[in-house]
Amino acid sequence: MNATHPTEAPLSVYEMVFPDKTNHYSTLFGGQVMQLMDKAAFIVATRRARRHVVTVASDNVSFKAPVKVGHLVEVRATLTKVGRTSMQVFTELFSEDTLSEDRTLCASGSFTLVALNHGGKPVAVSPATTAVGGQA
Ligand SMILES: CC(C)(COP(=O)(O)OP(=O)(O)OC[C@H]1O[C@@H](n2cnc3c(N)ncnc32)[C@H](O)[C@@H]1OP(=O)(O)O)[C@@H](O)C(=O)NCCC(=O)NCCS
Numbered sequence: 001m002n003a004t005h006p007t008e009a010p011l012s013v014y015e016m017v018f019p020d021k022t023n024h025y026s027t028l029f030g031g032q033v034m035q036l037m038d039k040a041a042f043i044v045a046t047r048r049a050r051r052h053v054v055t056v057a058s059d060n061v062s063f064k065a066p067v068k069v070g071h072l073v074e075v076r077a078t079l080t081k082v083g084r085t086s087m088q089v090f091t092e093l094f095s096e097d098t099l100s101e102d103r104t105l106c107a108s109g110s111f112t113l114v115a116l117n118h119g120g121k122p123v124a125v126s127p128a129t130t131a132v133g134g135q136a
Pocket residue numbers: 053054055056057082083084085086087112114120121122
């Protein structure tokens with residue numbers, strides 16, 4: 001069987017950009033962009049570890065284009081590395097005009113999350129059933 005384990009596959013999180021999340025330029029506020037990327041990374045890491053996880057670092061976050069109000073956002077999150085207790089997730093945020101086929105890469109960045117035990121201490125992540133990237 002050559003099926004990709006669901007927790008190793010890239011994940012997409014979708015969100016509509018409504019005015020309550022924008023700045024006074026009617027574009028998505030930068031903090032909201034990071035929140036969406038962090039949330040997608042959180043889901044990927046939680047599903048991989050099946051533990052409580054917290055974000056310990058974000059790296060190389062770059063904002064490449066503004067996200068307009070009324071657009072649909074897709075955050076694609078991919079598990080790129082599993083350490084002993086930490087996991088690294090690469091995220092890309094795309095903006096889509098729902099009335100056309102226009103789609104733009106607006107931001108990207110990596111997030112490192114750590115699995116915690118019930119005492120809030122880092123705990124080892126179990127070995128993968130498939131390697132990162134979904135290859136058995
Ligand atoms: C996450 C936390 C428990 C880690 O504690 P710690 O004492 O740094 O733990 P460790 O030194 O054992 O590091 C744990 C893992 O995190 C990694 N790590 C720690 N700081 C890091 C950083 N700045 N960047 C990348 N990785 C980091 C370590 O390399 C280690 O990875 P590994 O086990 O895969 O080798 C602690 O830093 C914490 O509680 N931070 C606050 C988290 C939080 O509130 N986030 C926001 C809300 S989700």
